[in-house]
Amino acid sequence: MRKLSASRWAWEALRRNAEYRRDAADRPEGELEIREACRGIKLIRPRIDQTLAERWGLAFMPDPNLNALEAELFWSDQVYPRKLTVQVSPRQPGEVCEFFERTTAICRITHFTDRVGREQFVLKTDSCAVQVRCEGLSLVSGAPVRMSVMFSQLEQIEHKLKLLERALGLYGEPAPVEKPVWRRDSLALRNAIIALDCIEAGLSQYECARIVYGAEHAEADWKAPGGALKSEIKRAFRKGVYLRDGGYRDLLESPQTRRRAA
Numbered sequence: 631m632r633k634l635s636a637s638r639w640a641w642e643a644l645r646r647n648a649e650y651r652r653d654a655a656d657r658p659e660g661e662l663e664i665r666e667a668c669r670g671i672k673l674i675r676p677r678i679d680q681t682l683a684e685r686w687g688l689a690f691m692p693d694p695n696l697n698a699l700e701a702e703l704f705w706s707d708q709v710y711p712r713k714l715t716v717q718v719s720p721r722q723p724g725e726v727c728e729f730f731e732r733t734t735a736i737c738r739i740t741h742f743t744d745r746v747g748r749e750q751f752v753l754k755t756d757s758c759a760v761q762v763r764c765e766g767l768s769l770v771s772g773a774p775v776r777m778s779v780m781f782s783q784l785e786q787i788e789h790k791l792k793l794l795e796r797a798l799g800l801y802g803e804p805a806p807v808e809k810p811v812w813r814r815d816s817l818a819l820r821n822a823i824i825a826l827d828c829i830e831a832g833l834s835q836y837e838c839a840r841i842v843y844g845a846e847h848a849e850a851d852w853k854a855p856g857g858a859l860k861s862e863i864k865r866a867f868r869k870g871v872y873l874r875d876g877g878y879r880d881l882l883e884s885p886q887t888r889r890r891a892a
Contacts, residue, residue, distance in 0.1 A: 640882055650686055662690060673770065737755055749768060750762060751764070824866070
């Protein structure tokens, strides 16, 4: 979970929203056509308009019982415009699409086509996922095509490079085993999600602190005046509720906007 992108943490907050869970439970049966193209590649196409999903910023409504690495998750362009983009163009005889060959060798891929024919796909491993927007030709027409990464706006290059690095990391050489290290922003998001689960379970902030920091540290901090852990847990509770109740959209926008969720 420490490698989750902000867009996947946004899902962890949204799937804990009671109203979203009710909407997801009311989805018409068979609203999506889902089929396996081949091993490791899934194709999804909606049979009906996804108006309710769009309200939540989604292309369709994933199962809220599935976590950020299990769910078939596609954010809409309206709430998450800064996706990695690939240009799909004709592939010449004998030419190899390295992007396709390398990703299909190691990633699970879910391809989504919306009601007007726009295509996206998600590259997924056991530790991270990347949502990719397609431009140009269709990937599912049967014609030979190749993909190349696009950078459409200069102000988005830094973010795109981070996405590309994440995508390349999906199929790069295995990294040496390292002790897991949480980034400060990811740790804060993790604690906010834990706080939401504690709220749902009816646990107190102190009980949440015991889960997050361990019983010994929590007890010592709670006895001390102005304990730092107590303040951290209070912030986690506030942040969790904010993200669950709509603030998750901030995680999908610019880093400047995202600071409002801090």
